[in-house]
Amino acid sequence: MEIILKQDVEKLGFKDDIVTVKPGYGRNYLIPQGLAVLATPSAKKVLAENLRQRAHKEAKLVEDANKVAEAIKALEIKITAKVGAGNKLFGSVTSADIAEKLSSNGHNIDKKFILSSIVKRVGKYNATVRLHREVVVDLPYEVVAEV
Numbered sequence: 733m734e735i736i737l738k739q740d741v742e743k744l745g746f747k748d749d750i751v752t753v754k755p756g757y758g759r760n761y762l763i764p765q766g767l768a769v770l771a772t773p774s775a776k777k778v779l780a781e782n783l784r785q786r787a788h789k790e791a792k793l794v795e796d797a798n799k800v801a802e803a804i805k806a807l808e809i810k811i812t813a814k815v816g817a818g819n820k821l822f823g824s825v826t827s828a829d830i831a832e833k834l835s836s837n838g839h840n841i842d843k844k845f846i847l848s849s850i851v852k853r854v855g856k857y858n859a860t861v862r863l864h865r866e867v868v869v870d871l872p873y874e875v876v877a878e879v
Contacts, residue, residue: 733758734771736779741767746865748779797864800839804861809833809873815854825851825875830859833873851875 733755737745741762745751750771753762762768769775811829814822827846834841841861848859859871 735762735768736771736775737762737768739767740865748783750776750779794864794866797867800863801861801867801869804834804839804869804871807834807837807839807871809837809871811873811875812878813854813875815877819854819877821852821854821875827859830871830873834861846871 734750734752735758737747737749737751740746744753758768758770763770809830811825811833813825816822826843827848828843830846830848831841831843834846841863845862846859847862848857851857854875854877856872856874859873861869861871863869
């Protein structure tokens, strides 16, 4: 079953992609949740026209995302956390903590666009930040002990 995504769906595709899914997944979840529409020939024509009109705007969005990416690469992020014996953290450092640190530096990025493993020890780590479907940045950060 072919569908047109109306929003980004994790591990399936991005907005306005035409994807093939199993009929039950499409009819029972994606379409009722408003995440997709059925890819009929007329819907495909409408999508093609919308994409053609949006191409110029998309180029500007990619350019802006690249500027933000360069600014983020220049940042040195250190997250302080309470530490116990053996450099183990009390709690953990997640993508929400990274998003909070980025927003304090003037870059408001939603935590769902930051991919990072859950950190439970002091050290240096990497996170992946998706600013646009074509712009993905590796963000090195360090977890340090609170003094």
